[in-house]
Amino acid sequence: METSKPHVALLPLPGIGHMIPYLGLGKLFATHHNFKVTIFLVSIDHLSQKQSKTIISEMSNGLFNVVQLPQIDITKLIDPNATMGIRLPVIMREIVPAFRSSIATMKPRPSVLITDIFGTDAFSVAEEFNMSKYVFPVVHAWLISLTIYTPILDKEVKGEYVHQKEPLKIPGCASIRVEDLFDPLLDRTNQQYDEYVRAGIRLRMSDGVLINSWEELEPKTFAALRDDKLLGCVLERPVYPVGPVVTQSSDLSKSGLLFDWLNKQLNDSVVYVSFGSGATLSHEQTTELAFGLELSKQRFIWVVHAPTEESGDKAYLKGRSGDENHDQFGYLPEGFMSRIQNVGFVISDWVSQVDILSHPSIGAFISQCGWNSTLESILKGIPIIAFPLFAEQKMTATMLTEEFGMAVRLEVLPSNKVVGREEIQNKVRKIMVDKEGHGIRDRVNELKYSAEKAMCKGGSSYRALSELAKSFEAHMQL
Incomplete structure (x- = not known):
């Protein structure tokens, strides 16, 4: 029957x-x-x-x-x-x-x-x-x-x-x-x-x-x-x-200002910066991150949200009303938007992360080390600059750097202390410019192959x- x-x-x-x-x-x-x-x-x-x-x-x-x-x-x-x-x-x-x-x-x-x-x-x-x-x-x-x-x-x-x-x-x-x-x-x-x-x-x-x-x-x-x-x-x-x-990523011929900008960039030349759908940074950390990206002299996409008095765990799941109550990017350093016109793209709206990571111009990912983001990075062969904020992200960052070898970690924990602009600049250049970044990229590509094989x-x-x-x-x- x-x-x-x-x-x-x-x-x-x-x-x-x-x-x-x-x-x-x-x-x-x-x-x-x-x-x-x-x-x-x-x-x-x-x-x-x-x-x-x-x-x-x-x-x-x-x-x-x-x-x-x-x-x-x-x-x-x-x-x-x-x-x-x-x-x-x-x-x-x-x-x-x-x-x-x-x-x-x-x-x-x-x-x-x-x-x-x-x-x-x-x-x-x-x-x-x-x-x-x-x-x-x-x-x-x-x-x-x-x-x-x-x-x-x-x-x-x-x-x-x-x-x-x-x-x-x-x-x-x-x-x-x-x-x-x-x-x-x-x-x-x-x-x-x-x-x-x-x-x-x-x-x-x-x-x-x-x-x-x-x-x-x-x-x-x-x-x-x-x-x-x-x-x-x-x-x-x-x-x-x-x-x-x-x-999985949708049609990679996606249009819009963001993807139009991405299509003009060289392969592996853009740093993607995002801390997930629920996390927010403090005003001081947002400022330091902005300057760090600018000082790195690397192209970047930053999914930014209005800073809050509470960051990390306490700000999670509290909605995005803060973004709507601010002037558009008025919380970023004075003159930042005009100075990065030709090298950076800043966005506050929700956008499909997997579509961005799938684009050939993306060369690194500054990530809070959420497990979804980690898996998407592996499947797209993108090295990570680990920026753990809360929950299990510190454990994940340790695993990515010390066991998998697919990420670089900051000298200080962002959950404990503000990460300075020089530290952010150095870690971005380590992945994007320095020789060490090539080995990290090779390792994440090995993991990508392993992941694809497991799902086949x-x-x-x-x-x-x-x-x-x-x-x-x-x-x-x-």
């Missing part, structure tokens, strides 16, 4: 950076396995809702259904200065009743739920409606290993992690240096620490973990996650390295996704 195909429900966290890999995953299920896919959008304000709809219309190509869940107001539930590590879990808990109501009315109902580590409260809905449940955190395997091991560290380590004299050890994996600690681990008395420990515990309630990486990129970590004598005995769930899952038919990620699809189909027959 022929059975119907699985119907996959995707429930990402709010924010463009979380949504984009879920769109990519949905495309893979729809195109490679002919599954029905529904993506449930969680929005915190009208602006984020509008941005999400714009991106989906550009990238989904009508391959799956989209359900917009009601906006969630958590202002009465959290402190106004609450960090992302607090806000995200609260938002995802509060959205569960609306998610349940939506699932209950669907015909046919989804048979699979895939959500992030802070979305696991929705597992109650999955269990009620006999859906298999998976976790797809949009980060690398090294951070997942830390996440599942944190409940054990919580019992074993005395005092604050930041006061430890030795790096935190994760069995079978690279240790975590104190200066690279993931934000929720910086203060064990903070609510975001409790939320993170809870996430590590609940991750093991899933039927499996999808990781946006590939076997050959993090072999040691994946081996530890599966080893019954190491992390496998903690996780006790199958791990599926399905990455790199990114949205017969590759490690292709096989992992096929294995996952079979598990979805087997669940439907139970």
